[in-house]
Amino acid sequence: MSFNSEVKEELVSLRLGESCCALAEISALSLCLASFSIRGRGEVLLNYTSLSPTVAKRPLRILRFFGYKNIGMSTRRDNRFGGRRFTVLTLSGNDARAMMQRVGVLRFEKGEFKFRNIPQRTVRRICCQRAYIRGMFLGVGNISPPEKAYHAEFALPDKKRAEFLQRTLHLQNMEFSIYKRRGSYIVYSKNSGEIASLLATMGAVRALLHFEDIRMLSQVKTEVQRSVNCDQANLSRQIATAQKQLEHIDYISKLVGLTALPESLQQLARLRISYPDYSLKQLGSILEPAKSKASVSRMFKQIEEFANNISEHKPTTSREVKT
Incomplete structure (x- = not known):
């Protein structure tokens, strides 16, 4: 299992905190994984789609936390991407409308429902900021194994969501940069200290300990090599x-x-x-x-x-x- 998968598996297993934090996390997951459609007679379907069955467990758990019981769950194959399997969670009807309005990402405009950005109030509290960052990482985050490189990133489809996440990270004293890559906006850091703070903020304690062990070993090796080079010189x-x-x-x-x-x-x-x-x-x-x-x-x-x-x-x- 990759280091990135280990981090996400640990985050998925974390217990849910206050309802405000669960709302912040599902709001982030909604921006990353959710899509909606309207079928016959105006019935709204809200789908959470993930390539990782492990990650899909997190929105399922949060939806149940908010009392939604009729959640469809299916596994599908997308032939456009080499037949990769993905997991889909589905809320329908009034449950879908209620959930989308609860997280504040649904608005009715010109006779149809549309997505909008997460309201600022969602991340007003420190605990909610952390939950929001965790949800974003589960949805679109990636972290390289510390043995190879120091790199953590979030790949978002538009600039507004990227800047909102960047501001939220800043509120937690983390400075991430943004650049555009193949139509996506990447919020990233290559600083080992910032990445350690990210793991701590999200609650990935085991991953943080492993990361710090590798980072410390790397620093010792660097110091030893520098000393050897100096002695040789x-x-x-x-x-x-x-x-x-x-x-x-x-x-x-x-x-x-x-x-x-x-x-x-x-x-x-x-x-x-x-x-x-x-x-x-x-x-x-x-x-x-x-x-x-x-x-x-x-x-x-x-x-x-x-x-x-x-x-x-x-x-x-x-x-x-x-x-």
Whole structure:
């Protein structure tokens, strides 16, 4: 089972809270999954259609919560989409009219019923905002497995519904963006913190714990890799620096001999030959007397200058080099 399916299965199993929250959730599900038609003698049919039998259980449960008992349930196959099966819940007659008017998505205009956007009052309370977001996710939401990518989105058919959801998420301190994709408006986030907040807001506790475990492991791996990369870079620089120092020392040794250096620089040069892999700090600790890392660095600069003077054929004596 995918992570997205696990999240939805957990949300479907949550108990229903107050009636206002159940109304907010079924309002969101109505915007995502519902369609209506009018058959002979003006009978209204309200259908909730879902490709997921698991998701279909949620509107069924809420409809029963509001006292609707005569709910038709069927499984159909759509040959236009490779014969995929989908589940349809049906309310008819007065029950359908009452339910649509209850959620505020049905209006009578020019002799026919039409859908309208959810009234703002539906998400006035904090608990109802959370329920509305949960219903939207069950209907049109998708979340990627945290092992692969941080991505959560809601795909909505029009801009008004997308902006309403975006504002509702903002009321819960979550910042999601909107973009258009193949005729749909996508409300999305790639921020792991926002996605964790989304799971918490919807009540997907098990999914949140799994998500946080993966996120923490990923952060640890990133920090370890960064540290390893940093250590490798430092080691590479240390090796390159030591190699350059040895080249200067070898050059001096071959042309004029290390005895041409002041005693302190001779000592450092011989230590570098004996300990080519030592850092400046380590070399400083075994000098007599001991020197700081900065002092050792300055001494190597003096050795480099001495070598450069030789290469330019400038006579240099030990008295000309400061220690």
